Amino acid sequence: MTMKRSRLHPLSVSLATLMMCGLATTAQSQSMRDVESLAKERGLTTADLMAAAKTYLPSGELDEYLMFASGGHAGQVFVVGLPSMRLLRSIAVFTPESWQGWGFGVGNEILEEGFPEGKANLWGDTHHPALSETKGDYDGEWLFINDKINARVAVIDLRDWETKQIIKNPLTLSDHGGTFVTPNTEYVIEGGQYAVPWGSDYAPISDYKEEYKGSVTLWKFDRNRGRIDKDQSFAIELPPYWQDLSDAGKLASDGFFFMNSLNTELATGGIQDKKPPFEAGASRNATDFLHIIDWRKAEEVYKAGKVEQIKGFPVITLKTAIAEGLLHVTPEPRSPHGVDVAPKGDFIVVSGKLDPHVTIYSMDKIKKAIANKTFSGNDEFGVPILDFDSVVEARIEVGLGPLHTQYGPDGYAYTSLYLDSAVARWTMGGTYGSLTPEPDWTLVQKTPVHYNVGHIAAAEGDTVSPDGKYLVSLNKWSVDRFVQTGPLMPQNLQLLDISEQGTTMPVLYDMAMGVGEPHYAQIIKADKLNSWAVYPETGWDPHVQNIEPMAPKKGMERVQRNDDGSVDIYMTAIRSHFNPEHIYLKQGDTVRWHITNTERAVDATHGFAVPVYNITASLEPGETVTIKFDADTPGTFPFYCSEFCSALHLEMMGYLMVEPAE
Amino acid sequence: MSAGIIEKIIGPRVSPEESAKHSFRYGTPGFMLLVARVLLLVSLFFPYWQMELQAPQYPDGLHMTAFLNHLTGDVAEIDGLNHYIGMRSLFEAAQLERTVGVFIMIAFVVMLEFAAYIHTRWTVLLVAPVVFFPVVFLVDLHLWMRHFGLNLDPHAPLSNAVKPFVPTAIGKGGIGQFVTIATPGTGLIMAAVASIMLVVALFFHRRAYLPLVKQKRAAAETPAAN
Numbered sequence: 001m002t003m004k005r006s007r008l009h010p011l012s013v014s015l016a017t018l019m020m021c022g023l024a025t026t027a028q029s030q031s032m033r034d035v036e037s038l039a040k041e042r043g044l045t046t047a048d049l050m051a052a053a054k055t056y057l058p059s060g061e062l063d064e065y066l067m068f069a070s071g072g073h074a075g076q077v078f079v080v081g082l083p084s085m086r087l088l089r090s091i092a093v094f095t096p097e098s099w100q101g102w103g104f105g106v107g108n109e110i111l112e113e114g115f116p117e118g119k120a121n122l123w124g125d126t127h128h129p130a131l132s133e134t135k136g137d138y139d140g141e142w143l144f145i146n147d148k149i150n151a152r153v154a155v156i157d158l159r160d161w162e163t164k165q166i167i168k169n170p171l172t173l174s175d176h177g178g179t180f181v182t183p184n185t186e187y188v189i190e191g192g193q194y195a196v197p198w199g200s201d202y203a204p205i206s207d208y209k210e211e212y213k214g215s216v217t218l219w220k221f222d223r224n225r226g227r228i229d230k231d232q233s234f235a236i237e238l239p240p241y242w243q244d245l246s247d248a249g250k251l252a253s254d255g256f257f258f259m260n261s262l263n264t265e266l267a268t269g270g271i272q273d274k275k276p277p278f279e280a281g282a283s284r285n286a287t288d289f290l291h292i293i294d295w296r297k298a299e300e301v302y303k304a305g306k307v308e309q310i311k312g313f314p315v316i317t318l319k320t321a322i323a324e325g326l327l328h329v330t331p332e333p334r335s336p337h338g339v340d341v342a343p344k345g346d347f348i349v350v351s352g353k354l355d356p357h358v359t360i361y362s363m364d365k366i367k368k369a370i371a372n373k374t375f376s377g378n379d380e381f382g383v384p385i386l387d388f389d390s391v392v393e394a395r396i397e398v399g400l401g402p403l404h405t406q407y408g409p410d411g412y413a414y415t416s417l418y419l420d421s422a423v424a425r426w427t428m429g430g431t432y433g434s435l436t437p438e439p440d441w442t443l444v445q446k447t448p449v450h451y452n453v454g455h456i457a458a459a460e461g462d463t464v465s466p467d468g469k470y471l472v473s474l475n476k477w478s479v480d481r482f483v484q485t486g487p488l489m490p491q492n493l494q495l496l497d498i499s500e501q502g503t504t505m506p507v508l509y510d511m512a513m514g515v516g517e518p519h520y521a522q523i524i525k526a527d528k529l530n531s532w533a534v535y536p537e538t539g540w541d542p543h544v545q546n547i548e549p550m551a552p553k554k555g556m557e558r559v560q561r562n563d564d565g566s567v568d569i570y571m572t573a574i575r576s577h578f579n580p581e582h583i584y585l586k587q588g589d590t591v592r593w594h595i596t597n598t599e600r601a602v603d604a605t606h607g608f609a610v611p612v613y614n615i616t617a618s619l620e621p622g623e624t625v626t627i628k629f630d631a632d633t634p635g636t637f638p639f640y641c642s643e644f645c646s647a648l649h650l651e652m653m654g655y656l657m658v659e660p661a662e
Numbered sequence: 663m664s665a666g667i668i669e670k671i672i673g674p675r676v677s678p679e680e681s682a683k684h685s686f687r688y689g690t691p692g693f694m695l696l697v698a699r700v701l702l703l704v705s706l707f708f709p710y711w712q713m714e715l716q717a718p719q720y721p722d723g724l725h726m727t728a729f730l731n732h733l734t735g736d737v738a739e740i741d742g743l744n745h746y747i748g749m750r751s752l753f754e755a756a757q758l759e760r761t762v763g764v765f766i767m768i769a770f771v772v773m774l775e776f777a778a779y780i781h782t783r784w785t786v787l788l789v790a791p792v793v794f795f796p797v798v799f800l801v802d803l804h805l806w807m808r809h810f811g812l813n814l815d816p817h818a819p820l821s822n823a824v825k826p827f828v829p830t831a832i833g834k835g836g837i838g839q840f841v842t843i844a845t846p847g848t849g850l851i852m853a854a855v856a857s858i859m860l861v862v863a864l865f866f867h868r869r870a871y872l873p874l875v876k877q878k879r880a881a882a883e884t885p886a887a888n
Contacts, residue, residue: 575742600736600738601720601739646746
């Protein structure tokens with residue numbers, strides 16, 4: 001059915017009312033007539049009411065999908081329920097967050113792991129979340145996300161939705177081509193972006209071509225430990241182009257991954273010296289290079305030891321990569337943005353950004369061209385260039401500023417159009433062709449969004465089995481969509497209904513995201529997750545996901561002064577008291593404050609907050625934490641539970657008394 | 663002498679031929695006593711009593727289940743809540759009963775074993791305690807709940823809002839924001855069924871053996887008259 005924004009036709013309304021009257025059974029004896037009059041009063045159309053009916057969840061009803069969205073320079077991950085578009089959670093990753101106590105008592109060691117050059121960097125620029133996959137489908141177990149500003153990757157456990165690891169890339173300082181995972185999460189891949197000398201050492205920009213390096217890092221993921229294993233990870237050196245968005249092959253393209261690039265011109269900017277700025281220099285050529293990397297071959301090369309240790313990390317040099325035939329490039333429209341592999345892995349779709357087309361490459365043709373060495377030459381670093389015409393399958397003009405592509409289950413692909421502020425729906429060819437009534441490789445619909453769409457995310461839309469149904473347009477500008485909130489305006493996440501074939505995909509809902517700038521997001525069926533409601537046992541250390549044998553237990557609370565002068569405090573928290581409540585310390589004490597929340601009731605979270613010492617921790621039921629600090633400031637400090645945990649919440653407090661040194 | 667008393671207590675014996683001939687008459691009481699014994703033994707593995715507490719913030723409710731010898735469910739959580747009204751920990755309640763419960767049940771089974779062997783009115787003495795057991799259980803439960811409910815700490819945080827009360831042992835009650843629903847458990851129902859079976863067994867017992875006892879008594883009196 002079509003959903004034009006038509007005013008309610010009186011006849012259709014009365015007909016509907018007649019039909020619905022029999023169904024109206026609410027106690028207040030409301031009828032569809034009341035709905036009709038309210039709609040009229042508020043100026044709502046049939047389409048508006050349909051949108052509301054499709055998205056509204058009565059209290060207590062649960063969302064069908066979860067969207068894990070990057071938080072941009074908020075440095076976090078945001079989790080949104082679909083179709084309600086309710087913000088359910090933030091997950092602190094690179095940026096301290098006081099509700100979760102992240103960086104204020106919990107997670108400090110994890111944040112420190114990721115400090116570049118040992119310098120406290122307390123924010124991140126999260127871009128591309130990647131849910132762990134099994135056979136190319138989300139398995140709901142892990143989430144990875146990159147930090148573009150400092151080239152870091154974080155691992156989040158989806159049992160307790162907490163960050164478990166932050167790993168700093170030793171070779172580069174910015175990443176954008178990641179994170180994405182291979183079909184069984186063998187590797188979490190992080191592609192560098194702005195070329196820098198190895199380890200970001202000093203080198204003048206005049207040495208750009210010789211000293212500045214591109215790279216991609218393959219982080220081995222150890223599912224049992226829930227950690228990236230640095231000792232089994234390696235990197236591949238790439239030309240100092242700015243490698244961009246990337247995607248892993250699957251099924252037909254299993255064993256490969258693909259990376260876009262910009263600045264194959266090797267522009268070095270210099271506007272201050274009247275040289276062309278980067279924006280002009282880096283977009284001069286008509287084409288850039290799509291990188292095609294055979295990661296299984298790379299893994300063999302790495303395992304055979306054909307690597308160089310650079311900054312203490314194994315790197316397959318560009319020379320080796322070329323010699324081993326694991327790296328090829330092929331021309332792509334200049335300054336492209338997304339490269340997105342089709343569900344069966346048979347097509348790779350590149351969005352032109354400055355070119356109104358999406359360019360579709362065939363994996364079959366790529367494999368043939370590699371086998372037959374159908375090269376149109378080599379780039380200036382010697383990387384073989386696959387002949388464009390031999391690998392391209394189709395080009396479709398979709399509109400201005402195409403950025404990212406997602407897939408549906410029914411032969412449609414969706415591409416965001418930044419300049420047009422629209423989402424395009426187009427038909428695929430090949431074996432997908434018969435699924436759609438329209439001809440293959442054809443634009444069928446453009447739906448306006450508001451405004452400047454970046455990424456789009458369809459339900460499981462980048463897996464081997466997309467669900468369709470919903471698509472979220474992650475818009476950069478909201479302009480007039482919300483009440484004015486000062487000059488800094490929220491992002492606008494718009495929900496589109498893509499469930500029906502045909503030509504419409506109406507916008508159902510605008511969600512304001514006034515806490516960060518989501519870039520990419522992934523949408524997973526909610527029932528795939530196995531979240532814990534409370535920690536499995538009391539005394540649980542989330543960092544190791546196991547019982548902490550030394551965790552404070554009921555009846556064993558104490559303040560223990562050790563021979564080395566340090567102090568261990570063993571404290572329990574339960575509604576509505578801490579035990580012990582009086583803590584005497586001496587100025588200069590080194591303190592390890594262990595607290596266990598001994599609650600077992602769902603949602604019986606306690607907070608633990610100490611003034612002056614900048615401490616706050618969230619203690620979820622069963623959790624144990626250890627907070628370390630030096631009691632350097634004497635005084636009397638009332639600490640308290642910062643969650644409104646019970647009717648005696650205000651009474652859940654204690655005194656820390658630090659006696660001044662003589 | 664003592665053999666005479668024992669004989670007097672266990673009453674008349676029935677010959678195997680007679681027993682086979684009137685299998686219903688002589689088999690029924692023994693069979694029913696056996697079923698009662700099995701029911702009581704099995705009941706040990708089932709809850710005797712349970713209470714559900716419903717409140718807005720616990721959509722799935724809180725559940726407490728009492729077996730004859732232990733408490734399970736959200737007892738710690740319920741205790742945690744009870745401290746606001748100054749109620750003692752439920753683990754302190756009926757400690758003796760929970761310790762000896764299983765032994766008493768085994769004693770009951772042994773008593774019924776004997777009861778099946780005795781063919782006089784002494785059987786009633788052995789069966790009666792078992793018959794009354796479910797009632798005794800409920801009365802004991804009620805007394806404990808009354809004791810706990812009426813002896814709240816007057817200085818407890820919610821002593822202004824919640825006055826001493828008698829929780830409901832069976833049925834619907836309420837305390838604070840909680841609705842309490844107390845129901846007998848499968849074990850207690852088994853024990854109650856056993857009680858009914860025992861009463862019925864006594865009826866059949868009487869019908870089978872009273873004529874024999876009378877006969878024997880009459881036989882004993884006849885020679886004296888001579």
